[in-house]
Amino acid sequence: MGKSALIRPLLLLAAALIIALAIASTFGTTAVSWRDAWAGEPTARTVIFDLRLPRALLAALVGASLAAAGVTFQTLLRNPLADPFILGVSGGAACGAAVTTAFGWARIPGVVSLVAFLGACGATAAVFILARRREYTDPTRLLLSGLVLNALFSAIILIAFALSPAGDLTAALRWMMGTLFGATWSDVVLLLLFLIAAMIVLVFIAGDLRMLAFGEDDARSRGVDVERVKLIGFVASSIVTGAAVAVSGIIGFVGLLIPHLMRLIWRRDYRVLLPLSALGGAILLVLADLASRVALPAAELPVGAFTAILGVPFFLSLLRRSR
Amino acid sequence: MLDVRGVSYAYDDVAAVRDLSATFQRTQLVALTGPNGSGKSTLLKLLARVLAPDSGSIAFEDRKLAEWPPKEYARRVGYLPQDPDPTFPMRALEVVVSGRAPFLGRFEWEGESDYEEARRALALVDAADLTDRYLDEMSGGERKRVFLARVLAARPKLILLDEPLASLDVSHVQQFSTLLRDIVDRTEITVIYATHDLNWAAAYADRILVMQRGSLALDAAPPALMRPDVVRELFGFEAQVVGGWLVPARP
Numbered sequence: 001m002g003k004s005a006l007i008r009p010l011l012l013l014a015a016a017l018i019i020a021l022a023i024a025s026t027f028g029t030t031a032v033s034w035r036d037a038w039a040g041e042p043t044a045r046t047v048i049f050d051l052r053l054p055r056a057l058l059a060a061l062v063g064a065s066l067a068a069a070g071v072t073f074q075t076l077l078r079n080p081l082a083d084p085f086i087l088g089v090s091g092g093a094a095c096g097a098a099v100t101t102a103f104g105w106a107r108i109p110g111v112v113s114l115v116a117f118l119g120a121c122g123a124t125a126a127v128f129i130l131a132r133r134r135e136y137t138d139p140t141r142l143l144l145s146g147l148v149l150n151a152l153f154s155a156i157i158l159i160a161f162a163l164s165p166a167g168d169l170t171a172a173l174r175w176m177m178g179t180l181f182g183a184t185w186s187d188v189v190l191l192l193l194f195l196i197a198a199m200i201v202l203v204f205i206a207g208d209l210r211m212l213a214f215g216e217d218d219a220r221s222r223g224v225d226v227e228r229v230k231l232i233g234f235v236a237s238s239i240v241t242g243a244a245v246a247v248s249g250i251i252g253f254v255g256l257l258i259p260h261l262m263r264l265i266w267r268r269d270y271r272v273l274l275p276l277s278a279l280g281g282a283i284l285l286v287l288a289d290l291a292s293r294v295a296l297p298a299a300e301l302p303v304g305a306f307t308a309i310l311g312v313p314f315f316l317s318l319l320r321r322s323r
Numbered sequence: 324m325l326d327v328r329g330v331s332y333a334y335d336d337v338a339a340v341r342d343l344s345a346t347f348q349r350t351q352l353v354a355l356t357g358p359n360g361s362g363k364s365t366l367l368k369l370l371a372r373v374l375a376p377d378s379g380s381i382a383f384e385d386r387k388l389a390e391w392p393p394k395e396y397a398r399r400v401g402y403l404p405q406d407p408d409p410t411f412p413m414r415a416l417e418v419v420v421s422g423r424a425p426f427l428g429r430f431e432w433e434g435e436s437d438y439e440e441a442r443r444a445l446a447l448v449d450a451a452d453l454t455d456r457y458l459d460e461m462s463g464g465e466r467k468r469v470f471l472a473r474v475l476a477a478r479p480k481l482i483l484l485d486e487p488l489a490s491l492d493v494s495h496v497q498q499f500s501t502l503l504r505d506i507v508d509r510t511e512i513t514v515i516y517a518t519h520d521l522n523w524a525a526a527y528a529d530r531i532l533v534m535q536r537g538s539l540a541l542d543a544a545p546p547a548l549m550r551p552d553v554v555r556e557l558f559g560f561e562a563q564v565v566g567g568w569l570v571p572a573r574p
Contacts, residue, residue, distance in 0.1 A: 074410070080410065080411070134335075207429055207430070207431075210421070213410055213411070213421075214404075214408075215408070217368065218402070218404050220372065221400075221404075222397045222424055223396065223397035223424075225393070267412065267414075
């Protein structure tokens with residue numbers, strides 16, 4: 001037990017992730033081979049190095065970000081139904097993206113991502129300020145503030161869509177459904193930096209976070225600075241979620257499902273679940289994105305649908321076998 | 324060991340503890356009783372450093388609570404909230420070993436010695452057979468013992484328990500009371516526990532505190548409480564003492 005319990009599942013999942021990445025960059029609708037790409041054949045090089053590889057890596061990073069944020073929110077809010085979007089992060093991001101589209105600015109490269117990221121940060125800050133009272137942030141008030149703000153964002157999104165230029169709507173809808181189409185190396189580097197920063201912060205507070213499992217009073221009596229841990233945890237996971245949403249849109253299920261999946265398999269506390277969830281989320285999204293690309297020869301299907309299609313049966317079979 | 328002086332605490336505008344003073348020595352089993360809303364839980368939270376007093380001061384081993392580094396204090400004083408319930412399923416041993424957290428550095432994990440302490444604590448509460456069981460498979464009495472073991476795993480000098488006997492059947496109340504008595508006698512620690520059961524408190528505790536509207540209405544050895552006139556004044560009902568036990572007087 002203890003730290004050594006982490007090593008085996010960690011190696012196992014890391015190996016699975018490498019295999020998933022290899023498969024995802026090998027297969028696709030165009031038949032090209034790694035050997036040709038290495039040999040310098042231009043089409044193969046472009047398809048593998050400029051399209052599939054950054055896309056697969058971005059899928060891994062988005063999956064890892066969402067799952068790490070998901071397990072953190074579930075721990076902080078002591079709520080098994082929490083996911084990275086529960087506090088309005090996705091609503092804020094989508095709202096930003098929709099308004100950008102309505103003004104016809106969506107065609108300027110990078111603007112949707114930037115505004116979405118700002119929307120996510122703004123929403124998180126608003127939820128936090130609304131829920132804070134007497135230097136105390138109540139988890140129930142946080143959830144309610146998130147719920148209410150998400151409702152407001154939905155209203156704004158509907159209005160923005162009604163006013164949007166018709167030609168921009170398809171792209172906006174695709175973004176709302178979540179997509180890794182068009183992933184670039186700069187997206188990969190950007191999100192990698194956010195993810196590394198968030199993981200460092202979360203690992204730093206992991207020991208305190210797991211003590212929240214028995215309630216805030218209990219954690220306080222054991223010397224945990226609960227308010228500080230909550231603030232740091234919420235901010236770190238919200239920002240990495242915002243960054244993931246900015247590059248990929250809103251991809252559901254990963255952040256909710258993966259932490260539960262890891263918990264069902266390994267039954268450990270937050271310190272173990274954080275790295276395992278990040279790896280698990282990466283694997284699931286790489287495979288889901290591959291499936292969404294190759295399921296139909298001519299069209300791309302929403303990756304968010306495949307996270308559920310791939311994840312749910314696996315989850316249910318585990319749930320049935322557990323006590 | 325613990326010195327409470329003129330402590331007050333209010334939730335927003337509602338006073339919960341008013342100008343309360345008391346001192347506690349080593350090796351005592353102290354029952355804290357009083358009507359619902361009289362401030363028992365708040366007092367325990369103040370002593371556990373979960374809340375900070377609005378005014379007055381609390382000192383543990385001659386050092387004010389605010390001056391204790393939080394983890395140092397947590398190694399010496401254990402607190403068990405009323406209904407601790409982990410969000411996700413956990414085995415008894417994992418629950419108990421998490422009680423060693425105040426001894427671990429930021430990136431340190433429980434080692435073999437911590438698991439040994441956890442097993443010792445489980446044995447101390449007579450729950451060694453529950454070690455690998457999941458909390459949600461246990462009865463209320465078993466869970467209470469596991470959580471007490473979690474507090475004991477840190478080998479504290481002072482233990483604060485918020486209604487540990489609530490929702491236990493009478494045989495478990497007896498077992499748990501004996502267990503507390505036994506732990507105090509064997510390990511020379513002090514236990515302060517909130518309870519509504521005057522008879523069991525009187526039978527096992529060295530000292531009984533009765534709270535009323537945030538203040539101490541009585542602080543004495545058990546016999547002082549077991550009198551019809553005292554019960555009438557503090558709890559507002561007619562009682563008689565039969566064979567050393569308080570029973571309601573029949574009209």
